[in-house]
Amino acid sequence: MGSGGGGGGVVGGAKPAVAMVAVEFVFSALQIFIKLALDDGMDVRVLVAYRLMFATAFLCPLAFLVESEPLCFRRKKRPPLTMKVLLGLFLCGLFGIAINQNLLVLAMKLTNSTTIVTALSNLTPQSTFIVAILARQEIVKLGRASGRAKLAGTLVGLGGAMVVTFYRGPELAFMHRLARAAGLRHGGSGRGATAAAAAVSPAARVVGSFLAISSCFSYAVWLSIQARVGEAFPCHYSIAALVCLSGAAQSALLALCFHRDAAHWRLGLDVRLYSSAYAGIVASGFAFPLMSWCLRERGPLYVAMFGPLIIVFVAVLSSVFLDETLHLGIALGAVLIVAGLYMVLWGKAREAQEKAAGVLPQDEEQGEESAGPADAANGETK
DSSP: OHHHHHHHHHHHHHHHHHHHHHHHHHHHHHHHHHHHHHHTTOOHHHHHHHHHHHHHHHHHHHHHHHHOHHHHTOSSOOOOOOHHHHHHHHHHIIIIIIIHHHHHHHHHHHHTOHHHHHHHHTTHHHHHHHHHHHTTSOOOOTTSHHHHHHHHHHHHHHHHHHHHHHOOOSEETHHHHHHHHTTSSOTTTTHHHHHHHHHSOHHHHHHHHHHHHHHHHHHHHHHHHHHHHHHHSOOHHHHHHHHHHHHHHHHHHHHHHHOOSHHHHOOOSSHHHHHHHIIIIIIIIIHHHHHHHHHHHHOHHHHHTTTTHHHHHHHHHIIIIIOOOEEHHHHHHHHHHHHHHHHHHHHHHHHHHHHHTTOSOGGGHHHHHHHHHHHHTGGGGO
């Protein structure tokens, strides 16, 4: 009896870890699907619009089923959708969805690399820390270890981003050799992709990298707004559905400003449809509830620790399915970004301990609340 209970406890304790690994793998596969759609000639804006349409079509019924009062027999009434909440949802859709996703996908197209964009997207906690300082939601306490760790982690992460952006370095060909050894690729199949990567100009690589970094700051602004909307309207599935609806409308209007002909919007049984459907239904519909469950079980810092896994997954998947080449500059920059990420997370954990012990005043909790979800939702920027 005792051993059975212990085994059940171990299995139960491992469920959040397995769930987060699955979430990161889902987002890793998303990068591959997006790159395949771009390589097929799909427009960046149309791809983002279709992704959000699929996500809205999936999340709206899900929100109704999960949060509808007659179905879930809730005692608490749903709060009203006031104009303030609607404005917040509109801004969440603008900064967290429309701007963020268009910048990320455009960055992938300019850099022609899923690995670069994925590595840079892990700057979300650092960018959130910077936005919180600029918005005066957080004060850097250099006299405390937590403040020094968050500042140092931010600087190290930004330094890693600069390495990824400006330093290419020699090619690391071991991924290709592993793929060929496993029988996943023939020896000469990588020449087209390698030539395409070489054809990317340094200027396009730099611009694309800065667009990816800018998307992190756009996402950080969304997190600051999202925290306030969540307090006024604590219905998480409904918020996700309404934010996707707002982002879908904004992205569709943006895409229509550039492409009004039906040829750009036509979907068949091809990679464009599969990529849009996977991004909207699987990445948003499957990963969001799973990540929300992990948040409730273990908290945002636990969820954030799994963020760097996506870099490893994307590096392997892109080498196998896209024949992307991994360069020394990307690897070194990714290591610095991940190191900076864990330094920021350690600083936040230490700060939480100091607040629990009464070392820090309670009026600083606002900055921590706005920064915390950044780590939890870091995967959603991928």
